[in-house]
Amino acid sequence: MDNPVVFELVATVLKVVLALVVALQVAPLMVWVERRQAALIQRRIGPNRVGLFGFRLFGFGQPLADTIKLLFKEDFIPKHANKVFYVIAPIVPALMGLLAITGIPFGKYVEVMGYRVNLQPVDLNAGFLYLFAVSALGVYGVALAGWSSNNKYALLGGLRASAQMISYEIAMGLSLLPIVFIFGTLNLQNIIGAQSGHLLFGFLPAWGIFYAPVSFVIFVITMFAETNRLPFDLAEGEAELVAGFLTEYGSMRWSLFFLGEYAMMFTLSALTVCLFLGGYEIPYLPQTRIVEMLSGTLGNELALWATFLIGFGVLIFKVCIFMFIFVQARFTLPRFRYDQLMRVGWVYMLPLALVNVVVSAVWAALSKF
Amino acid sequence: MGIETVAFILMGLLAVALAGTLATRRFPVSAAMLLITLMVLLAGMYGLLDAHFAAVAQIIVYAGAIMVVFVFVMMLLNLPPEETRFGTLTLGEGVLTLAGLGAAVVLGTKVGHGFLRSAFQPTNARAPFFPEPENLKNVAALMFTDYLWAFELISFLILAAIIGAVVISKKRKTHAEHA
Amino acid sequence: MSSVLSPYFPILFTGVAALLIAGGATAASFLLGPKKPNEAKLDVYECGVPVVGSARQRLSVKFYLTAILFILFDIETVFLYLWASAFDMLGWFGVVEVAIFVTTLAAGYVYILKRGALDWD
Numbered sequence: 001m002d003n004p005v006v007f008e009l010v011a012t013v014l015k016v017v018l019a020l021v022v023a024l025q026v027a028p029l030m031v032w033v034e035r036r037q038a039a040l041i042q043r044r045i046g047p048n049r050v051g052l053f054g055f056r057l058f059g060f061g062q063p064l065a066d067t068i069k070l071l072f073k074e075d076f077i078p079k080h081a082n083k084v085f086y087v088i089a090p091i092v093p094a095l096m097g098l099l100a101i102t103g104i105p106f107g108k109y110v111e112v113m114g115y116r117v118n119l120q121p122v123d124l125n126a127g128f129l130y131l132f133a134v135s136a137l138g139v140y141g142v143a144l145a146g147w148s149s150n151n152k153y154a155l156l157g158g159l160r161a162s163a164q165m166i167s168y169e170i171a172m173g174l175s176l177l178p179i180v181f182i183f184g185t186l187n188l189q190n191i192i193g194a195q196s197g198h199l200l201f202g203f204l205p206a207w208g209i210f211y212a213p214v215s216f217v218i219f220v221i222t223m224f225a226e227t228n229r230l231p232f233d234l235a236e237g238e239a240e241l242v243a244g245f246l247t248e249y250g251s252m253r254w255s256l257f258f259l260g261e262y263a264m265m266f267t268l269s270a271l272t273v274c275l276f277l278g279g280y281e282i283p284y285l286p287q288t289r290i291v292e293m294l295s296g297t298l299g300n301e302l303a304l305w306a307t308f309l310i311g312f313g314v315l316i317f318k319v320c321i322f323m324f325i326f327v328q329a330r331f332t333l334p335r336f337r338y339d340q341l342m343r344v345g346w347v348y349m350l351p352l353a354l355v356n357v358v359v360s361a362v363w364a365a366l367s368k369f
Numbered sequence: 370m371g372i373e374t375v376a377f378i379l380m381g382l383l384a385v386a387l388a389g390t391l392a393t394r395r396f397p398v399s400a401a402m403l404l405i406t407l408m409v410l411l412a413g414m415y416g417l418l419d420a421h422f423a424a425v426a427q428i429i430v431y432a433g434a435i436m437v438v439f440v441f442v443m444m445l446l447n448l449p450p451e452e453t454r455f456g457t458l459t460l461g462e463g464v465l466t467l468a469g470l471g472a473a474v475v476l477g478t479k480v481g482h483g484f485l486r487s488a489f490q491p492t493n494a495r496a497p498f499f500p501e502p503e504n505l506k507n508v509a510a511l512m513f514t515d516y517l518w519a520f521e522l523i524s525f526l527i528l529a530a531i532i533g534a535v536v537i538s539k540k541r542k543t544h545a546e547h548a
Numbered sequence: 549m550s551s552v553l554s555p556y557f558p559i560l561f562t563g564v565a566a567l568l569i570a571g572g573a574t575a576a577s578f579l580l581g582p583k584k585p586n587e588a589k590l591d592v593y594e595c596g597v598p599v600v601g602s603a604r605q606r607l608s609v610k611f612y613l614t615a616i617l618f619i620l621f622d623i624e625t626v627f628l629y630l631w632a633s634a635f636d637m638l639g640w641f642g643v644v645e646v647a648i649f650v651t652t653l654a655a656g657y658v659y660i661l662k663r664g665a666l667d668w669d
Contacts, residue, residue: 012558020565075578079590085398091570098566102558122558125421125504129629133412133425136433140405140440147398147444151592159444163611166437166618173625181635186505247593252577256570339667342614346666350621351657357628358650361635365643368636373554416556426626434622438615509634512627513642521645523627524652527620531656534616535665 007115015121016102023101027255027262028063034327035062041331073251078149081248085148090253092141093260100134100267105188106315107280107308108287111301119308120189127186131271132173135226135264139165141257142228142245149248157244160234160338167345168225168232174353175218178360179275182211188271192279196286205283208276214356216276218349223268225345227261230330234338269322270315277318280311287311377417384410401439408432422508613665624653 032047036058039046050061077086105120124130139162146158180186183194191208200206209216225232236244246254273279281287287307294303336344384407391403408431416424512520592599631638631646638645660666 012561016558016562016565020562020569024569071573071577071580072582073577074581074584075574076583076585076590078592080592082398085402087574088402090574091567094570095563095566098569099559099562102562122555122562124416124425124555125419126425127505129425129429133428133433136429137405137409139433139437140402143437143440143444144402152594155444159441159611162437162441163614166434166615169433170618170621170625173622174628177625177628177632180629180632184636186629186633242593251581252573256573259570343666346614346617347661351654354650354654354657358647361643361646364635365640369639376554413556417554422630430619430623430626434615434619438612438619441612441615505630506634506637509630510637512630513634513638513645517645520627521648524624524649527624528652528656531617531620531653532659534613534620535660535663538613538616538665 004115007113011112011115011117012121015106015117015119018106019102019104019121020098022106023098023263023266024259026266027259028067030262030265030323030327031066031258032059032062033323034330037324037327038331041328070252070255075251075253078151078248080150082148082150085144086248087253089141089145089148090249090256090260092144093138093264094141094256095260096134096138096141097260097263097267100131101263101270103128103131103134103188104267104270105192105274105279107311108189108192110304110308118189123187123189128176128188128271128275129186131267132169135268136169138260138264141260145249145257146245149245151248153242154245154247157236157241157247160241161228161245164225164228164232164234164341164345167342168222168349171218171345171349171353172222172226174350174357175215175222176275177357178212178215178364179208181361182208182364188274188279192274192281195278196281197288199284205278207278207283212276212356212360214352215360216272218353218356219272219276222349223272224326224329225341227265227268227326229261229265229326231333231336232341233330234335234341265323265326266319269319269326272322273315273318280315282310282314373417377414380410380414380417384414397443398440401436401443404439405432405436408436419504422505617660617665620656621653624649 036046036048038044046059047062048056048059050059050065051057052061052064077083099122102121103124105118105123107119109116109118111117122130142161142165143158146154146156146161149155179191183191185191185194195206195208198206200210204210224230228236234241234244236246241247246257249257282290287310290307290310291300291303294306298306387403387407387410391400391407394400394403408427412424412427412432415421415427627649628646631642635642
C-alpha cells in the first residue's frame with residue numbers, strides 16, 4: 001500500500017463501487033416508493049404485505065421480492081426483432097445511468113494514510129459537461145429499442161423519445177451556463193465550495209438557486225423531459241402506445257431500462273442539488289466547521305470520515321426531496337399532447353434559456369467587473 | 370513507455386479496426402452504431418492527450434447530436450432489409466474510393482510527419498495561459514484572441530445552416546396544403 | 549488530489565463494471581426463467597389482434613428537421629460553455645462578443661419560428 005498507484009487504484013475502485021451500490025439501490029427502492037406514493041394519492045393501500053424478518057414496515061420487503069420475481073421471469077426474444085440490437089439496446093441506458101452517477105461528488109474528501117481522496121469518483125477537467133456527454137448517449141438505447149423491436153408502437157415510442165430528448169437537451173445545457181460563469185468553474189466540487197462558507201444578503205445560504213432562479217426552473221423542467229418522466233412520458237404513454245419502446249421487452253432486459261432511468265433520475269437530481277442547493281453542505285454550517293468541531297475529540301482523519309457520512313446523508317436527503325417531486329408530479333399532472341410537448345421545448349424553453357443567459361451574463365458582469 | 374502511451378496505441382489500433390469494420394457493413398444501422406462507438410473511442414483518445422474539452426465536445430456534438438440525425442434518417446427511411454440495394458462497385462464509386470484512400474494516406478503521413486517532428490525538436494507553441502487543472506480555459510483564451518474572427522464567423526455559418534435546413538426540408542405552405 | 553492515474557481510468561472501470569452488471573443480470577434471468585415459447589408469444593404485439601403490415605415502413609420526416617436544428621444549437625451551447633468557463637478572464641469583452649454571437653443565432657431562431665419549422669401538428 002506504500003505504492004501511490006496501488007493506493008489510488010484501490011481508492012478509485014472503492015469510490016466507483018460506492019456510486020454503483022447507490023445506483024443499484026435506487027431503482028428497486030424507487031419502484032416501491034412510487035407504488036406506495038401512488039396508492040396514497042389515489043387513496044388505495046398499495047404494496048404493504050411483504051416484510052423483512054417478520055416486520056412488515058409498510059411493505060419494505062417489496063423491492064427485494066420484485067427483484068427476485070423479475071429474475072424468474074421468462075426471457076425471450078420476439079421472432080421479428082433484430083436480435084443483436086434487441087439485446088444491446090437495454091444495456092445502453094443502464095451503462096449510461098451507471099456511468100453518470102459516478103460523476104456526482106458524494107462528499108468533499110477524506111484522508112487515508114496521508115493521501116487525500118477526492119470523493120467524486122469521476123472528476124474530469126471538463127467538470128459536469130461529462131454528465132451531459134453521458135446523458136446525450138442515452139438516446140441510443142431508446143432509439144435502438146424502438147427500432148429493433150420491429151413493432152409499430154415501439155418504433156413510434158423510440159422516435160418520440162429521441163425527438164423529445166434532443167428538443168430539451170439544448171435548453172438544459174443553456175440553463176446551466178449562468179451557474180458556470182457566476183461561480184467561475186465547471187468543477188462540481190469547486191461549485192459546491194463556492195456555495196458554502198458565506199451568506200447572501202447576510203441571511204440566505206449562497207446557493208445557486210438564489211443566484212440563478214430562472215436557470216433552476218428551466219433545469220428542473222428539462223430534467224423531467226430528459227428522464228422521460230410524466231408529464232413528458234409520451235414515449236411510454238400507455239394510453240396510446242401500449243408501452244412505447246418497452247412494448248416487446250420483458251424480464252431483466254425490461255428492468256435494465258428502469259435501472260438506467262432511475263440512475264439518471266438520481267444523477268440529475270444530485271446534479272441539481274450540487275449546482276443549486278449546496279450539494280452535501282448543510283446550510284449555515286459548512287463542512288470545514290464540522291471538521292473543526294469534531295477533530296478535537298475524534299482526531300482529523302476520523303473527523304473527515306464522520307463529516308463525509310453526515311454530508312452523504314445530507315446529499316441523499318436533498319436528492320430524496322427531488323425524487324418525491326418526481327413521483328408526486330407523475331401522479332398529479334396530466335400528460336402533454338405531442339405537439340404541446342415539442343412546442344414547450346422549442347418555443348418557450350429555448351428562448352427563455354437564451355434570454356436568461358444574456359441577462360445573467362450582463363448582471364454577473366456588472367457585479368463582477 | 371508509460372501505461373497511457375500503451376493505452377493510446379491500443380485505442381488507436383482499435384479505432385482503425387472499428388473504422389475498417391464499419392466501412393464494410395452492409396446494414397446501415399450496424400455501421401451507425403459502430404461509428405458511435407468509434408466517436409466515443411476517439412473522445413477517449415483526445416482525453417489521453419489532455420485535450421479535455423475536445424473529448425467532451427466530441428461526444429456531445431458528434432456522438433450525441435450528429436449521429437442522432439444519422440439514426441433518425443435510418444429509422445425514418447426504415448427500409449426492410451430486402452429492399453436495400455447493393456450493386457457492384459461502379460466506376461465513379463471506385464474512383465471516389467481511391468481518392469479517399471489517397472487523401473487518407475496523404476493526411477496520415479502529414480500527421481505522422483508532424484508527430485515525428487514534434488517528438489524530436491522543440492516546437493514554438495506558446496505557453497498555456499492557465500496551469501494544468503484549468504485546461505478548458507486555455508481553449509477559451511485562444512478562441513477569444515487568435516481565433517476571435519473564426520468564432521464570430523461560426524455564428525454566421527450556423528445561421529446559414531439553419532436557414533438551409535429549413536429551406537430544404539420545409540416547403541412553404543400553400544393554401545392547397547392547408548385545406 | 550494530484551492524480552497518478554489518468555482521470556479517465558474510473559470511467560473505464562465503471563464501464564466494465566456496468567457491462568458486467570447488465571450482462572450478469574440478463575444472463576441470470578436467462579438461466580433462471582422458464583422457457584415456454586409459443587407462436588403467439590413470439591409474434592409482434594399489436595394488442596392481440598392479427599398483425600397488420602410491417603413496422604418497416606417510411607414515416608414522416610418532421611423530426612429530421614428537429615434533429616438538424618438540435619445539432620446547430622448544440623454546437624452553439626458547446627461554444628458558450630467555453631466562454632462561460634473563462635468568464636472572469638474575458639470580462640466585458642467576452643460578454644459583448646458572445647452577445648453578437650447569440651444575436652446572430654437568435655435571428656436564425658426567429659427565422660425558423662416564422663417559417664413554421666417548429667409546428668408539429
